[in-house]
Amino acid sequence: MIVIHLNAFLFACGHHRAAWRHPQSTVERLGDITYWEELARIAERGKLDAIFFADGHTPQNVADGPRWFFEPLTLLAALSRATTHIGLISTVSSTFFTPFHAARMLASLDHMSHGRIGWNVVTSMFDAEARNHGFEAMPDHDWRYARAEEFIAATLALWDSWADDAVLNDRAGAWAMPERVVPVNHRGEHFSVDGPLTVPRMPQGHPVLFQAGASEQGRDLAARRAEAIYAVAWDLEVAQDYRRDILRRVREASRSDAVPVMPGLVTYVASTEDEARAKQRELDELLPAATSLRQLASFIGQDCSDWDLDAPVPDLPPLETFTGPKGRYATILRIIESERPTLRGLLGRLAAGGGHCTMVGTPASIADRMEHWVRNGGADGFNLMPPSLPGSLEDFVDHVVPELQRRGLFRREYESATLRGHLGLTRPECRRG
Amino acid sequence: MIVIHLNAFLFACGHHRAAWRHPQSTVERLGDITYWEELARIAERGKLDAIFFADGHTPQNVADGPRWFFEPLTLLAALSRATTHIGLISTVSSTFFTPFHAARMLASLDHMSHGRIGWNVVTSMFDAEARNHGFEAMPDHDWRYARAEEFIAATLALWDSWADDAVLNDRAGAWAMPERVVPVNHRGEHFSVDGPLTVPRMPQGHPVLFQAGASEQGRDLAARRAEAIYAVAWDLEVAQDYRRDILRRVREASRSDAVPVMPGLVTYVASTEDEARAKQRELDELLPAATSLRQLASFIGQDCSDWDLDAPVPDLPPLETFTGPKGRYATILRIIESERPTLRGLLGRLAAGGGHCTMVGTPASIADRMEHWVRNGGADGFNLMPPSLPGSLEDFVDHVVPELQRRGLFRREYESATLRGHLGLTRPECRRG
Missing domain, CATH: 3.20.20.30 (Luciferase-like domain)
Structure with a gap:
């Protein structure tokens, strides 16, 4: 058992x-x-x-x-x-x-x-x-x-x-x-x-x-x-x-x-998948965008202050070419690849638990x-x-x-x-x- | 007030x-x-x-x-x-x-x-x-x-x-x-x-x-x-x-x-002076005499293992002639002078609060x-x-x-x-x- x-x-x-x-x-x-x-x-x-x-x-x-x-x-x-x-x-x-x-x-x-x-x-x-x-x-x-x-x-x-x-x-x-x-x-x-x-x-x-x-x-x-x-x-x-x-x-x-x-x-x-996603979105929307974008910029080594919060995250350079701390960058690449999140969704993921697993449902x-x-x-x-x-x-x-x-x-x-x-x-x- | x-x-x-x-x-x-x-x-x-x-x-x-x-x-x-x-x-x-x-x-x-x-x-x-x-x-x-x-x-x-x-x-x-x-x-x-x-x-x-x-x-x-x-x-x-x-x-x-x-x-x-003294004596009598006497000997710089527990403490040499730690020795001299305790009474006083004041009554x-x-x-x-x-x-x-x-x-x-x-x-x- x-x-x-x-x-x-x-x-x-x-x-x-x-x-x-x-x-x-x-x-x-x-x-x-x-x-x-x-x-x-x-x-x-x-x-x-x-x-x-x-x-x-x-x-x-x-x-x-x-x-x-x-x-x-x-x-x-x-x-x-x-x-x-x-x-x-x-x-x-x-x-x-x-x-x-x-x-x-x-x-x-x-x-x-x-x-x-x-x-x-x-x-x-x-x-x-x-x-x-x-x-x-x-x-x-x-x-x-x-x-x-x-x-x-x-x-x-x-x-x-x-x-x-x-x-x-x-x-x-x-x-x-x-x-x-x-x-x-x-x-x-x-x-x-x-x-x-x-x-x-x-x-x-x-x-x-x-x-x-x-x-x-x-x-x-x-x-x-x-x-x-x-x-x-x-x-x-x-x-x-x-x-x-x-x-x-x-x-x-x-x-x-x-x-x-x-x-x-x-x-x-929550009792439905939609409600659970809504709970997550409710918290994500409370993130001050400017602070989160500054933090993301430091994680990915490039400015992202003019990216569209509600559009999918643009493709990022492959891990091999990244010169900063690789662990977090690899996690970010995996999130983008597996979930194709909006920029706001990515910021939310990073704002709750960092590289830990998230389950919504x-x-x-x-x-x-x-x-x-x-x-x-x-x-x-x-x-x-x-x-x-x-x-x-x-x-x-x-x-x-x-x-x-x-x-x-x-x-x-x-x-x-x-x-x-x-x-x-x-x-x-x-x-x- | x-x-x-x-x-x-x-x-x-x-x-x-x-x-x-x-x-x-x-x-x-x-x-x-x-x-x-x-x-x-x-x-x-x-x-x-x-x-x-x-x-x-x-x-x-x-x-x-x-x-x-x-x-x-x-x-x-x-x-x-x-x-x-x-x-x-x-x-x-x-x-x-x-x-x-x-x-x-x-x-x-x-x-x-x-x-x-x-x-x-x-x-x-x-x-x-x-x-x-x-x-x-x-x-x-x-x-x-x-x-x-x-x-x-x-x-x-x-x-x-x-x-x-x-x-x-x-x-x-x-x-x-x-x-x-x-x-x-x-x-x-x-x-x-x-x-x-x-x-x-x-x-x-x-x-x-x-x-x-x-x-x-x-x-x-x-x-x-x-x-x-x-x-x-x-x-x-x-x-x-x-x-x-x-x-x-x-x-x-x-x-x-x-x-x-x-x-x-x-x-x-306690409600009478006698009962209060009896409470004190009850604890004093629980002291293992040998250990207490060894400790007293270290405080006064002389062996006291053959002194009578129920007789008054013999006079001790004056403070000026004592070469060990003076604070505790002075306290012991004051207790003997002011209360003329039995040896057991002195051991009891030293066993509860050391040099602090004791009030019984x-x-x-x-x-x-x-x-x-x-x-x-x-x-x-x-x-x-x-x-x-x-x-x-x-x-x-x-x-x-x-x-x-x-x-x-x-x-x-x-x-x-x-x-x-x-x-x-x-x-x-x-x-x-």
Whole structure:
């Protein structure tokens, strides 16, 4: 039997960059914790595996729209008290944090939530973020991945510094056994940390490690360390290629565990295809054309300010001749080739989820496509990226989830109370040095 | 009219080192978030100004008893959702954190709690903690205080990086005004941070700064920066000296604000003096004598393992001749001189609150003494250190608080919804560079 895993990736007013401009948007509530509690409860009503937060360390261009508000670890702590079963995944940057802080906060959260925490390891991207953490610019890719590797090793060691049975609560004797709470004495290129942690061993053993490996080093890191993987796949073929590659690397790393691969997925759901397309168009039309065209110009390396918004996008030069960043350019070429969109349609696609897959349609047609991806090796689940919140998340939970449940592809009730349980992952042994 | 400020300093099973050994102790619940929620609600029922958490980065001797469990920032996030009015104060170490992380998490919490957050700045103490954060040993006192000074400056600058009116939520225009969200470009000896923060300006302007300055540098830092001050005072005379000194330094720093000074206070409350003393003795008798005697030996620089536990403590050599750390030794001399305790009584005093004041008695007699301290320049309030939890906190809230309220010394209802409001502090202006 196929079981689909579903995360809700919650971001500001939604993943569509113009979502906050909608008259009914939640933009006034971004600093209101009850807004995030409501979203978490909608996801939990849908029995999703987890909610997930990205993170950034610079506000970027605040005129264009909101990106960040609450810091994700404090946010997840609050949300752990508004929910009972759903997993709670936070991004923590291995470039900007240090292992002791990350290990301690995530451990605290895993206790608080009774075993529902996941950690999405990222190495961060922008110079402006690096300059908030003492760097002059973002350290290069190799350095960041070497640090991430060491960061994970040190963090796992700290999480293993308390044996499962270390705490005795023996009122006439010892609170905990000193010989079961041991230093880790990590000495590496990037970190020096003695341990032990201040927090006893966690309900899940340790939080579930997520990673989104894209580059060669990222894929290798994910294959060696990640217990679940986020992916970026515009279409099934890309998804299959990525999943095949990453699972090969997992096997080569001598791991026998099943590592769920979850591509991002933007959905516009309605009771007819036309209505679903209208929902998408409504958001696309809120995009300020000038800003979007300037951004597209930077992606494709040519001015497009006088192109007709409602005409098909003109043909672009082939990938081989393009000298800018190729990944996004390749995605743009694929969108144009497969969908022949108008210029406004292309801007809308790029404004919601970037290179991630978008599915527009009825609950049945979207469930068909999701099932097709899962049955054909493209995914073990999806990282849902609702274009507008709470609407797109509610549409998915109330209409697509029941359709997946009817097909036996998704749980009707939680069968576990931990994120590991939802994902079918085993509790790791405590490995003492 | 005199108004007393009251914080509840929540620590493990209570501040008495043997509290966890009591048959009814909460030691099994330290990792259960509902235990901390219950404590926070008891304090809120008593209309206290705030609850307060210390922090440490090493578990110390885990056989002797529990010290830490939840990390305090994630803990406060959860507690902000279980309470509505009470202030929430976390310790954050300026030696182990960096300004961007601290500013961002505390800002997130201030939004989440609608303006109830306080930050107790500490420079940390132990080599074992330093070795969890990349140091070989704890950096020296001067270095730590120079770093703390710069840490506070950079953090305040980040908190001012968003103007109060920066966010517009203008759906047809800008989310926020870029010219009102500005870099801080801090370049110092210890930190380099560009800003701006990712979090808009907070309900309180910024969290309330607490400090517990003891050394010369600590007192100067507190006088320049703290908005409220924790103190250590064994008796009224020490409290008066400290408060007089710190308020002189506040004036010398050209500050006109009233800075509440709050000494720590351990209380044993019961309906008769005898019952109160019996409560204290019950905890003292749970102390493992051998461990306590070893500790006392280290404090006084001589072996005391064969002294009689139930006889008065023998006279000790005068302070001038003692070559170890003088502060604690002086406190021990004062306890012996003023109370002529048995050895067991002395061990008990040292095991609950260390050099802080202890009051044992009826609600009226304790309220008398608190009032005396406040009317005679010893304190603007107290940082309550319940020796056992939840019992000692409940005793105080249910019996001493009503007595203080009857005397018009303490609020009957919250008159504000922010920590600044409770403490009578003004909301700071946003100072843009």
